[in-house]
Amino acid sequence: MWRDAYKNLYVQVLVAVAVGITLGHFDPQLGERMKPFGDGFINLVKMVIGPVIFVTIVVGMARMGDLRHSGRVGLKALIYFEVLTTLALVIGLVVANLAEPGTGLEIHPGDLDPKKTASYVEAAKEQSLVAFLLGIIPKSLVSAFVDNNLLQVLLVAVLFGVAMTQSGPAGRRVLDLLDELSQVLFKIVALVMRAAPIGAFGAMAFAIGKFGLGMLVSLGWLMLCVYATCFVFVFGVLGLVARWSGFSLWRFLVYIRREIVLVAGTSSSESALPRLLLRLEHAGCDRSVVGLVLPTGYSFNLDGTCIYLTMASIFIAQAVGAELTLHDELVLLGVLLLTSKGAAGITGAGFTTLIATLGALAGKVPVEGVALVIGVDRFMSEARAITNVIGNAVATMVVARWEGLRDDAKMEAAFAAGPQDALPETAPAPT
Template sequence: MGTSTRSRFGVLGQLWFQVLAGTAIGILVGWLAPDAGAAMKPLGDAFIKLIRMMIGPIIFVTVVHGIAGMNDMKSVGRVALKSLIYFEAITILALVIGLVGVDLWQPGVGMNIDASTIDTGSIQSYVHTAHDQSVTGYLMNIIPTTLVSALTEPHVLQVLFVSVLFGVALAAIGEKGKSVMVVIEGASQALFKIIGYIMYFAPIGAFGAIAFTVGKFGAGSLASLGELILEFFVVCAVFTIVVLGTVAWWCGVSLWRLLYYIRDEIVVVAATTSTETVLPRLIQKLEKVGCEESVVGFVIPAGYSFNLDGTCLYLTTVAVFLAQATNTHLTFWHELGLIAVLLLTSKGAAGVAGAAFVVLAATLSTTGTIPVASIALILGIHRILAEGLTFVNLVGNALATVVIAKWEGKLDQALLAQTIGSRAQQRRHQLASTKA
C-alpha cells in the first residue's frame, strides 16, 4: 500500500487491517457455507502463485547487486559460514524444545489408536514424495538444469546458487561489469514495484485461503485434536519469547518492536500459511532497519531452507504425539535418534509443496519406529498447525538476518535504534548523537 493511501484512510488503508478483514470474512464464509468456502481455494492459490512468480528474479537481483558491490569477496564466504553455524544452533534448540514440550504435555496419551485401522488413502502423495527425498538427491537438486531454469523453478537454493556465482563473476570483471550493475539495479526497482502491486490483492488471497481451510476441514478437526493444537501453539510462544527473545536482546533488538514492524507480513503469513508470500517484502524491510543488502540477500533465501525453526518445533511435536497416540514406546535413545534424523530431513524438502508434512513422512519412514500411516491423523489440522510454524519461521529468519549482519559488522546501529532497537540500543544511540 502506498503512503498516500495509508494516510488518507488511516487504519483502513493498512495492509494488516485489510488482510485481517479478509481473513475474518473468509472464516465466516467457510463456517456458514462450507461448500462455498472450499470453492474459494483458487483465490488463495492465485495470490501465492503471483508471489512465487517473483521470488526467483528478486532473489537474483538482490544477491547479485549485493555481492557484486562488495570489495572483499572473502566476506561472502564468511557470511555463508556464519549463517550456517547460526542456523544449525537455533534449529537444534528448536528440535529439543519441541521434544521437551510434547514429552511434558503428552497430548497424545490415552488416544489408543490402532495404526492398522487408519485409512492412508489421503496421505499417499505425501509418502511418495517423502521417499523421493535423500541427502544426495537434495544436494544434486541445488544445481539447476540450466542457468535460466533456476529462475523459473520453485527452488530457492537453486536461485541462490546461481545468484552467488553470477555476483562473484560480475565483481571479478570489475569495470566491465558496471553497465550490467546498472541494469540489475533498475530491474530490482521494477521488480519490487510489481510486488507492491501484487500486495494489493493480499486481502483477497487471505480470504480465499482461510475460507477454504475452514470450509474444507471445519471446526470438527479443532475439537478432536484440540490439545495438540494448544500444546503446539504454547511451545511456539515459549520458543519465540525465550529463545528468539534472548537472541533479539543480544542484538539490541526489541522483539515486540520487530513483531510490530513486520505485522503486515505476519498477518499475510497467518492467512496463507506460506512464508514465501512475504519473502520479497521481508528483504526490503530488513534493508530498511540497517542490514546491508549483501547480507539480507544471502541470509533470507538460505534461511528459507536451513533456518526453519517453526518447522523443527512442528516435526518433533507431531512425531512424538503420533507415537503417544498409537502407544508406540520411545526410549531416550529413540528420541535422540529422532533429533539426529530431523537435523538432516528438516533440510531435505525445501521447495516441496507441504514441506513440513513431507519431511514428517520422510522422518517416520527413516526411523521406522513410529507408524507412517499415523500421519493421516493430523492431515486435517496440518494447516492449523502451520499457522504457528510459519509465524516462528518468519520471525526466526528476520532475526537471523540482524544477527549475521551484526556478527559481520554490516549493521547500521543508528538505523536499527530508530526502527526496531531495544530501549538500551536507543539510549546508546541518543548518547552517541549527543557526544557527536
C-alpha cells in the same frame, strides 16, 4: 483517521481474514469454493520469489566486493542457523514428550488409510542424503526458476555472484543491470501485494469451510502445544538473542507486524519475503547482508517448521502406541537436521519431510500416521510460518550486527516511526 483506515493493507488483511472465517463457518460449502483465491495469491507471490531471491543474493554478494567477506557472512549465518534450528528441534521434542498430545488415542496402525499419504510416501523415498544433495543441483540455469526450487535458486545465485565479483568491468555492468531489474521486480511485488486481502480471505474461508471449527477439538491439544512452543521459542529464545544483539524483540515485532499479519493470513512465510527485504534495509541492515542472509534463511533456518516436525513425529508415535527409545529420538533429531533443510524446496513439504523422517525410525512408526495430522495441518501452518519469518528476520538483524553492518541509529529511528512509516515500493537506488 478511521475514514482512511480501509486504504491500509494491514487493515484490509485483518478484515479479509475475519470475513473469511465468518463465511467458512456459516456457509462451509461456499467457503470451500473460495480456495482458488488463496491459491492464486500464493502462486502470484511464488511467481516472483525466485527472481527476487536471485537478484538480492547476487547484488548483495557483488556489493560486498571482497569474496572472503561474503563467505564469512555466509558461514556465520549458517552457524547461527544450525544452532537455532537445533534448539528448536530439542525444544519441540522435550515439549512433545512432556505434554504427550497423542497419548490416549490408541489408534491401530492397520486402521490408517495409506491412500491419503501415498503421494507423499513416493516423494519421501527420494529424500536420502545423496538424493537431497543432488537435488540442490538444477538441470540447467533456468530450470531452478521454472521449477521454483528455492535451494536450486540459491545455488545458481551464489555461483553467479561469485563469477560476477571476478569479472571486473563486465561484472560491474551486469551489476548495474541487475540493480535496475530489481526496481522492476519490487514494483511487481508492490502490485501483487495489493491482492493480499483477497488471498487471505480465500485461504481462511476454505480452511474453516473445509474442516470446520468443531474438528479442532480432537487434535486441539496438539495444536495448543505447537502454538505454545512456538510462542516460547519466539519470546524466550529469540527474545534473548535479540537482547544479546542490542535490540528489543517486542519493538521489532511491532515494526514488522504488517508482514506478520500477511503471513498469518496466507499461512505462507514466502508472501512476506519481498517486503521484509525492504523492511530490514529500512531498519539499518546493510543491503548486502539482507540480500544474502534472509533468502538463505528461508531454506536453512525454518525454526517453526522444526518445532512442528518434532512434535508431529512424537504425536504420531504416541497415537499408534510406538515406544521410542532415547536412541530413536536422537536419530529423529539427526534426521530432522537434514530433512528440514529441504522443506522449502519440496512439493507438499511438511508431509513429505515428516514421512522421510518417520521412515528413518526403523519401521517403529508407520508413515501412514501422517494422515492423522493432515486435517489440522492447515491450522498449525500459521504458527510455523510466523515463527519461521520472525526467526529469519531476527537472524538477519543479528548477523548484520555481528559483521558491523547494522546502523543502530537508523534502526531506532525506524522502530520509533513504526510500521505506519511507508516503505518505498521499489528497491533502494544503487550507491
